[in-house]
Amino acid sequence: MTTDIDLDHLRGWIGRQETTTEAVTPDLVRRFRATFDIGGPIPQPGEAAPRLIHWCLGQPAVATAALGPDGHPARGGFLPPVPLPRRMWAGGAVRFTGDLRVGQVMDRLSRIAEVTLREGRSGSLCFVTVEHLISAAGRVVATERQDIVYRGAPDPAAAGPGPAPEPAFLKPAPAGRHHRPVGIGPALLFRYSALTFNGHRIHYDRDYATGVECYPGLVVHGPLQATLLFNYAAGLDGRAPDRFSFRSLSPLFDGDAVRLHASETEDGLKLWTARDGGPVAMTAEAGWD
Structure with missing residues (x-):
């Protein structure tokens, strides 16, 4: 309340x-x-x-x-x-x-x-x-x-065993004009936590992530996803973006089959992450001056 x-x-x-x-x-x-x-x-x-x-x-x-x-x-x-x-x-x-x-x-x-x-x-x-x-x-x-x-x-009693179903408002993500798979496993999550001195246990402590916060796995960092999308945009254009914005919409977990997506816009690129068959996890926009 x-x-x-x-x-x-x-x-x-x-x-x-x-x-x-x-x-x-x-x-x-x-x-x-x-x-x-x-x-x-x-x-x-x-x-x-x-x-x-x-x-x-x-x-x-x-x-x-x-x-x-x-x-x-x-x-x-x-x-x-x-x-x-x-x-x-x-x-x-x-x-x-x-x-x-x-x-x-x-x-x-x-x-x-x-x-x-x-x-x-x-x-x-x-x-x-x-x-x-x-x-x-x-x-x-x-x-x-x-x-x-x-x-x-979260309410552990309401969570129940296994992954929670997707809310009805989260539709499967579309495919971008450009897309490629990216491996996101425990080693990448641990390395990024170490790089950023991030002690948040949902990213490396599976027992805590699943048993206390009721997630189905380790949670992928928001800035880690954003960096993957930023680097993808840089690779597609050949230059690192000068402008970049992002927003998390739904979580990703280690073990998800994740793809990076991108499509051209008038101002640059629209990008997003999603697991195969799942909703958009993070959306982003990249632009160049």
Whole structure:
């Protein structure tokens, strides 16, 4: 119920800022490329780092003892202490005006821009919008909006054994003009969690994901899906996108037979992920200046 959430208190976080810094090391670039099967020579100082690698930089490094039961840092601090147990990166948009380069130090200025509350099919949903300014060597290289959603815990009794049926409103995804299969298994999920220092247990702890949060398997990270789509767009066009937005619509799990899809639009590419026979999991748009 929304009456259990003090929205006015949470909106008091609007305007809060946080600054983080971290170097773009050759080793990080090498591990990022390996995780996404990107070839290339040993990264050299001064060369452009892969775009979206900034999601692997400046992540919270709280003590293990300060983690909550889901593996996330305890609530409060920079993000508002939303009293809903499930937190997920629901979508966002990023615009690049340059590139981070190997050997540079990334500076990220983050600001809480909005906190809203609404009722969904499964109960209360709290949305937190964060704006990021990413710079290096005194120059802004990207601006970003991050959409975080909080929601209530599942009802284990209602979940029952086995995968839940697809809601009627989630229709099977169409095929894009371009499409290809992509393997998403436990090793990729673990590697991406390690790259982003993400302790959220739904991505690597199968007993927790299935027994506590009632998912049918390990959950594929939203930004991992977004990076796969971004890289797919870059491969189709021959250049990394300058504009990229994405939105999660339904979850994917390890073991799903997943395909990346893309079709041309007037402004660039529309992209989406889906498991074979399943609904759209994530939709995205890519554009070039």
